[in-house]
Amino acid sequence: MEERIDVLSPSFRANPYPHYAAMRTSSPVCQVDPGGMWAVSRWDDVLFVLKNPALFSSQGFKAVMEPPWIGYNPLVHSMLALDPPAHTRLRGLVTRAFGGGTTRRLAPKVERLAEELAGKLVGEVDFVEGFATPLPAFVIGEILGLDPSLHVFFKRWADDISSIAPEPESAAHVVQVRTAIADLSGYLREVVAARRRAPADDTVSDLIHAEVDGHSLTEEEILDFLVLLLLAGLETTTHLLGNTMILLAAQPALWDRLRGDPALAAPFVEEMLRYDGPSHALPRIATAEVTIAGVTIPAGSLVLALVASANRDERRHADPDRFDIDRNAQGNLQFGHGIHTCVGALLARMEARIALEVLTRRFRRVELGAGEIRYNRTIAIRGPVVLPVRFS
Ligand code: HEM
Known part of the structure; x- marks a missing residue:
C-alpha cells in the first residue's frame, strides 16, 4: 500500500473513506501515524477486536486521550476505558437511565426544542452551533438534571477535550484543554454537592446512592462517570446531525423523499450511521501478541478498530460507498459491539430522527453556505465543528 497514513492529517480528516478502502484491499491490518498505531479495517476483523x-x-x-501533557482526563478513568470486572460493575448502574422509557419521555420535549431551534435557522447559519449542539446538550442535561443555562458551556468543554492529540498544538492549547477539564470537573463537583444536599429523581442522585459490591462510589468515580455521560452523547450526536446535513445538501433528492414521507426518517438514520456516522476508531491495547488477517501485532500495541471502515466493507455491504435509504442494512458498528456497546444508542437515534422530521417538514432545501466547513481533529470520532448552511 501507499506510505504510512496519518489519521490526523488534513486530507485524511477531510475524507478518510478512500484511505479505508485502500487499507481493506491491500493491507487490512497496518500501522498508521501518529505513533505507529495498528489499524484494523475489515468488518470481520473489527468485530473480532470488539x-x-x-x-x-x-x-x-487512556493511551489516546491522556497523553502526558494532559495530566488527568476523567473520561479515560470512566467505564468507557475500563475492562471487566470493573466495567461490568459500573455499567449496570446507568442502563436504567437510558432505556426506552427515558427515550419516550424525552421525545416530545426534543421535538419542541427542535422546532424552536429550527425557527431561528434564518439566512446563513452555523448548523453546529444553532442546532446540532443544543439538541443533544438539552437531552443529556435533562437526564443528568443539569442547569439549562450551562448548556452553552458544554460545547466548548467537549470541543477542547476532544481536541486532545498525542502532541499539543501549542502552549496555549495545553492551557485551554487543562482549563476545560478543570472547569467541567469543578462544575460537576458542584452538581454532586447540590444533589447530596437535596436528592432529586435524576442520574446524578442515582449514582450518589448507588452501591457496588456493598460500597458507594467515591467522589472521583462519580465525577469520572458524569464526565463520560456528558461527553459521550454530545459530540457524537452533534457530528451525526452535522454529517447528515452535509449529505442532504449534496443530495437534494433525498431531502424531497424525506419531506414526502416522514416515515423514512428512521431508515435514513440507520443508513446514515452506516454511511458516515461519527465513530471512526475505537482504541484498544493488545494484551498479548495476536495475529489478525495474517499480520502479527505485538503485545502492548495500540490497536484502532476502524468501525467507520467496517461499515463500508464491500464484503458486508454491496456498493458500500453509495448512500441507499432502501438498503435495509443489517446492522452497523457505529455504536460499537459487545460489552461497551453504546448505552445512548436509543436516544441518539431518537434525536436524529426527530431532527430530520422537523427540518424536512419546515424547509424545502438545505444548501451549504459560503463559509468553510471545519472538521474536528481527533482520532476516535469525526464530524464538522463549524458547518455554514442555508435553509430555504
Ligand atoms: C450518534 C451518536 C452516538 C454514537 C455514534 C455513539 C457511539 C458509541 C460507541 C462506538 C461506543 C463504544 C465505545 C467502545 O467500544 O470503546 C459508545 C459507548 C458509550 N456511549 Fe455512545 N454514542 C452515541 C451517542 C451516545 C449518547 C446520546 C449517550 C448518552 C447520553 C452515549 C453514551 C455512551 C456511554 C456512556 C458509553 C460507554 C459504554 C461502556 O463503556 O460500557 N452515547 N458510544
Whole structure:
C-alpha cells in the first residue's frame, strides 16, 4: 500500500473513506501515524477486536486521550476505558437511565426544542452551533438534571477535550484543554454537592446512592462517570446531525423523499450511521501478541478498530460507498459491539430522527453556505465543528 497514513492529517480528516478502502484491499491490518498505531479495517476483523475485551483492552482510550501533557482526563478513568470486572460493575448502574422509557419521555420535549431551534435557522447559519449542539446538550442535561443555562458551556468543554492529540498544538492549547477539564470537573463537583444536599429523581442522585459490591462510589468515580455521560452523547450526536446535513445538501433528492414521507426518517438514520456516522476508531491495547488477517501485532500495541471502515466493507455491504435509504442494512458498528456497546444508542437515534422530521417538514432545501466547513481533529470520532448552511 501507499506510505504510512496519518489519521490526523488534513486530507485524511477531510475524507478518510478512500484511505479505508485502500487499507481493506491491500493491507487490512497496518500501522498508521501518529505513533505507529495498528489499524484494523475489515468488518470481520473489527468485530473480532470488539468481541474480545480480554485480548483488546479498552485502556486504549487512556493511551489516546491522556497523553502526558494532559495530566488527568476523567473520561479515560470512566467505564468507557475500563475492562471487566470493573466495567461490568459500573455499567449496570446507568442502563436504567437510558432505556426506552427515558427515550419516550424525552421525545416530545426534543421535538419542541427542535422546532424552536429550527425557527431561528434564518439566512446563513452555523448548523453546529444553532442546532446540532443544543439538541443533544438539552437531552443529556435533562437526564443528568443539569442547569439549562450551562448548556452553552458544554460545547466548548467537549470541543477542547476532544481536541486532545498525542502532541499539543501549542502552549496555549495545553492551557485551554487543562482549563476545560478543570472547569467541567469543578462544575460537576458542584452538581454532586447540590444533589447530596437535596436528592432529586435524576442520574446524578442515582449514582450518589448507588452501591457496588456493598460500597458507594467515591467522589472521583462519580465525577469520572458524569464526565463520560456528558461527553459521550454530545459530540457524537452533534457530528451525526452535522454529517447528515452535509449529505442532504449534496443530495437534494433525498431531502424531497424525506419531506414526502416522514416515515423514512428512521431508515435514513440507520443508513446514515452506516454511511458516515461519527465513530471512526475505537482504541484498544493488545494484551498479548495476536495475529489478525495474517499480520502479527505485538503485545502492548495500540490497536484502532476502524468501525467507520467496517461499515463500508464491500464484503458486508454491496456498493458500500453509495448512500441507499432502501438498503435495509443489517446492522452497523457505529455504536460499537459487545460489552461497551453504546448505552445512548436509543436516544441518539431518537434525536436524529426527530431532527430530520422537523427540518424536512419546515424547509424545502438545505444548501451549504459560503463559509468553510471545519472538521474536528481527533482520532476516535469525526464530524464538522463549524458547518455554514442555508435553509430555504
Ligand atoms: C450518534 C451518536 C452516538 C454514537 C455514534 C455513539 C457511539 C458509541 C460507541 C462506538 C461506543 C463504544 C465505545 C467502545 O467500544 O470503546 C459508545 C459507548 C458509550 N456511549 Fe455512545 N454514542 C452515541 C451517542 C451516545 C449518547 C446520546 C449517550 C448518552 C447520553 C452515549 C453514551 C455512551 C456511554 C456512556 C458509553 C460507554 C459504554 C461502556 O463503556 O460500557 N452515547 N458510544
